[in-house]
Amino acid sequence: MLKKIRALVCFLVCLLVYLLTVVFIPLVKQIHQNEVGAVNPVDLNRLMWLGAGAGSKGIVGGIVKGFLPQVGITPDIVAAGIGFWLAQQGGERMGVFGEGMLIAAIGQLVRQPIESIFGQIGKPPAPTPEATAAAAAKTSNQGSPEESADAYLAAAYGIT
Amino acid sequence: MRKWIDVPFSINQGTPGITLGAATTASSGDGVTEAKLFEYLCPTGLTVVILPISTLAAYLKDNEAAPAESGDETPVRIVHIDSAGDITLNRIVTTYAGIKDFADQNKLKRFKDKFAVGEKEKLICYVIPTTALSVNPAACRFEIDCRRVSKLLSV
Numbered sequence: 001m002l003k004k005i006r007a008l009v010c011f012l013v014c015l016l017v018y019l020l021t022v023v024f025i026p027l028v029k030q031i032h033q034n035e036v037g038a039v040n041p042v043d044l045n046r047l048m049w050l051g052a053g054a055g056s057k058g059i060v061g062g063i064v065k066g067f068l069p070q071v072g073i074t075p076d077i078v079a080a081g082i083g084f085w086l087a088q089q090g091g092e093r094m095g096v097f098g099e100g101m102l103i104a105a106i107g108q109l110v111r112q113p114i115e116s117i118f119g120q121i122g123k124p125p126a127p128t129p130e131a132t133a134a135a136a137a138k139t140s141n142q143g144s145p146e147e148s149a150d151a152y153l154a155a156a157y158g159i160t
Numbered sequence: 161m162r163k164w165i166d167v168p169f170s171i172n173q174g175t176p177g178i179t180l181g182a183a184t185t186a187s188s189g190d191g192v193t194e195a196k197l198f199e200y201l202c203p204t205g206l207t208v209v210i211l212p213i214s215t216l217a218a219y220l221k222d223n224e225a226a227p228a229e230s231g232d233e234t235p236v237r238i239v240h241i242d243s244a245g246d247i248t249l250n251r252i253v254t255t256y257a258g259i260k261d262f263a264d265q266n267k268l269k270r271f272k273d274k275f276a277v278g279e280k281e282k283l284i285c286y287v288i289p290t291t292a293l294s295v296n297p298a299a300c301r302f303e304i305d306c307r308r309v310s311k312l313l314s315v
Contacts, residue, residue, distance in 0.1 A: 149207055149309060152164050157209060159276050 015084065015106055022087070023099055046096050053083065053100025057108070060101065080105035169208060169308035171283070173301060177201045183223045183296040189289030197236075197285040197297050200277075207309045208277040214306040215268040216252060218259045220287060223296035230295065232257035235288040243280035251275070251283070262303065276309075 030043070060082050061075030079101055086098025145155040153159040173180065181196030197218070202208055216238065220230035234256040240249045254269060261267035277283055285302065289295045 146163065149164070149311075152166075152309065153207065153209065153276050156166065157211065157274060157276075159209065159274055 012106070012109075015080070015102065018084075018087075019103070019106075023103075045092070049093050049096035050100035050103070053086075053097035053102075054104035055100075056097070057083065057101045057104040061105070076105045076108045080109065163312040164309050165312055166209075166307060166309045169306050171200050171208070171304040171306065173198070175200070177203055180297040181295075183298060184289055184294040186222075186224050186294050187292045189291055189293045189295075191288060191291040194286040194288050195295050195297075197287050197295065197300060198302060199285075200283040202277045202279055202281050202283075204279050205310055206279065208283075209274075209307040209309055210251070210271050210277065210304075211274045211307065212271055214271050214304065216259050216271070216302075216304050217262040217268060218256070218285075218302035219262070219300060220256055220260075221296055221299040222289065223294035223299075227296065227299060230256055230287070230293070231290050232260070234290055234295075236285065238283060238285050240275065240277065241282040241284060243278065245282075256287070 057079040058075070061079035064078040064082070065073075065075040083098045083101030083103075083105055087095055087102055089095055089098065145152040150160075171178065177200050179199045179201070181198060184195045197220075200208075218236065220234060220236075221227050222230055232255060236252070236254055236256055236259060237250055238252040240251050241247070251273070252269065252271060259269040283304070287295050
């Protein structure tokens, strides 16, 4: 388990480095050049293939996962792998397509842990077993111990 | 939010809802036929709770010309009848010897089960007078120590 986590972390770090060096920095450079030159602020062709790749992430991951369910890896990992491989091939279309798929897959992968971290903020504390039991009794057909004699007898004496 | 009054309760010959049985004729006992000692009808809004710590005690007296205490071997049973009068459950089946002590905690007869006597349900105590003897409920004494649960008045 620890080895898997370590491998996953290495993989994510590699992806981050790749995205920084291959995607982000050239993009910034291009934007900078565009600002200087004011020629083409948005590369619509590249943007379209990025979107297509991101949109195809679920399809590709689902197909692979469906064909090979016994592998036991999530569709996001599959899509990230395929996207990474496509991006490595280069090209103005399929390379960008792979980048889009990779970005979408990584985004999906990091969503859950980020949610688990930030989702705790502002949440009420977990209910105690007594509160859970009281809530269950309140939602049952019998009514709450405060309102129903039968529920009171069940709660106080275990008489049902 | 409704609260419940849950307090100790005593069912005895003076408790509201108690109806004493009719005295049997002197020397009429055959050792088989049951005679009603008392009948308790649980009123509306009240639930009697019988727990395994609840006790039953009685003093039985016959209806002969010279009244005397019933014999130890006199069978006694308490039945629980539902509000429709359809279902009857034996709650205690014993003899007088087992319930004649009112004070000694080590000898008091206790119920085996826990149950609730709800609205309009009945507890009836029957005794079987010994052959050639009788029973006079008006001269008898009895007590069931239990609890009662009722609604709290809202103001």
